[in-house]
Amino acid sequence: MALKQVSFAKEKVVREFLVPDYYKNFQCKGGNCRDSCCVEWKVTIPMEQYFLLHGLNCKASVKEKIDRAFRPLLNPTKERYAEIVHNYDGDCPLHKKDGYCLLHESCGEEVLPWVCRYYPRGPRIDLADEVSCANSCEKTLELLFENVNKLSFEKKSLTFLINKPKEDIPEDRKLLYIKVRENIFSLLTNRDNPLHLRIIHLGKYLSAMRDNSHINLDEIDFSYILPECNINENHQILWSLFDLFDSKYRRLDEQLIEARSNYLVKDVVEVYNKNKMHLNESIKDNEIYFEKMLINDLFFKQFPFQNNFSVFDQYLALCGTYVLLRYLTLNLMADKTSIDDYIDILAKSFTVISHSEFDKLISSFMKRLEITDLASLSKILQM
Numbered sequence: 001m002a003l004k005q006v007s008f009a010k011e012k013v014v015r016e017f018l019v020p021d022y023y024k025n026f027q028c029k030g031g032n033c034r035d036s037c038c039v040e041w042k043v044t045i046p047m048e049q050y051f052l053l054h055g056l057n058c059k060a061s062v063k064e065k066i067d068r069a070f071r072p073l074l075n076p077t078k079e080r081y082a083e084i085v086h087n088y089d090g091d092c093p094l095h096k097k098d099g100y101c102l103l104h105e106s107c108g109e110e111v112l113p114w115v116c117r118y119y120p121r122g123p124r125i126d127l128a129d130e131v132s133c134a135n136s137c138e139k140t141l142e143l144l145f146e147n148v149n150k151l152s153f154e155k156k157s158l159t160f161l162i163n164k165p166k167e168d169i170p171e172d173r174k175l176l177y178i179k180v181r182e183n184i185f186s187l188l189t190n191r192d193n194p195l196h197l198r199i200i201h202l203g204k205y206l207s208a209m210r211d212n213s214h215i216n217l218d219e220i221d222f223s224y225i226l227p228e229c230n231i232n233e234n235h236q237i238l239w240s241l242f243d244l245f246d247s248k249y250r251r252l253d254e255q256l257i258e259a260r261s262n263y264l265v266k267d268v269v270e271v272y273n274k275n276k277m278h279l280n281e282s283i284k285d286n287e288i289y290f291e292k293m294l295i296n297d298l299f300f301k302q303f304p305f306q307n308n309f310s311v312f313d314q315y316l317a318l319c320g321t322y323v324l325l326r327y328l329t330l331n332l333m334a335d336k337t338s339i340d341d342y343i344d345i346l347a348k349s350f351t352v353i354s355h356s357e358f359d360k361l362i363s364s365f366m367k368r369l370e371i372t373d374l375a376s377l378s379k380i381l382q383m
């Protein structure tokens with residue numbers, strides 16, 4: 001029998017959380033998942049959790065596996081103390097063949113590391129009480145792409161064990177967060193415009209906010225003439241940008257190498273147009289899916305209020321994420337047609353985008369290549 005009560009620095013929080021409409025239908029696919037989050041993930045746990053797991057009172061055969069599944073990091077901190085030691089095939093050693101978790105099954109949910117217990121859910125109680133699911137989970141994308149309705153949000157009473165914020169956030173900042181996000185979602189869901197133009201409008205809104213953070217959308221001049229799209233030139237810019245990620249993330253490397261192979265000794269314009277047409281024919285609502293997926297991602301990461309990350313840099317990261325995902329889906333779908341293939345490509349990319357320093361890296365790369373003003377951004381956003 002496992003320890004009944006787990007006492008971490010985290011507190012039990014029972015509140016009405018704002019959640020996206022799909023949230024109530026989320027259920028882990030367990031053994032039916034095509035790319036399980038238990039495989040290859042660099043899960044780290046805090047010191048208290050490490051010693052709790054080592055002190056568990058359970059069957060000797062299970063205990064031995066648990067003890068070997070986690071090892072202290074070389075430079076541990078209290079919060080990041082130990083990591084999962086994956087099997088030779090990259091799987092978590094506690095991940096059973098039937099897809100279920102040995103730790104969960106033997107000792108109960110209350111001893112699971114925080115990330116294993118809640119993933120793909122990301123509960124927040126600082127700027128607002130809200131929770132959504134990460135796009136890196138294929139089930140999240142399946143639910144998002146189930147229909148073409150605009151993503152909506154609702155309240156749901158939920159309980160989480162969570163760290164309370166160290167400082168109270170002033171009420172006026174919380175109100176601003178809600179207002180700004182409403183404006184952002186209203187711009188991004190304006191389906192009268194193509195999605196790349198909506199992202200440009202978002203850039204105009206965020207620039208206007210520099211002078212007046214409370215500015216209303218009807219006070220902004222959104223007129224904008226898109227520059228002509230030169231596929232060869234834009235393709236070159238994208239290659240230079242994605243080249244900077246070389247060897248940084250293995251999963252992204254795999255995708256970029258495969259995507260690039262489409263163009264080897266071939267005419268870029270011809271391949272690009274062919275792949276674009278193929279994507280539009282096989283996944284006809286792909287633009288709407290992108291809209292929903294981006295909004296879900298922005299909600300998940302509390303855009304544009306992320307800590308230690310300027311609003312401008314967050315916007316660059318959004319543009320960079322969009323062009324990367326466009327490039328990957330367009331080129332990796334070239335010989336595929338199913339929605340599952342499409343979801344697998346996106347979920348795999350999001351295992352990097354949502355769970356690493358990717359955002360900060362891509363915004364710094366874009367600055368290095370001077371892709372920072374609306375004129376240069378709007379060129380690549382059209383790809």
Ligand code: SF4
Pocket residue numbers: 027028029030033034035036037038119120136137138139140
């Ligand atoms: S990726 Fe999602 S559906 Fe798959 S095992 Fe993880 S939580 Fe479950």
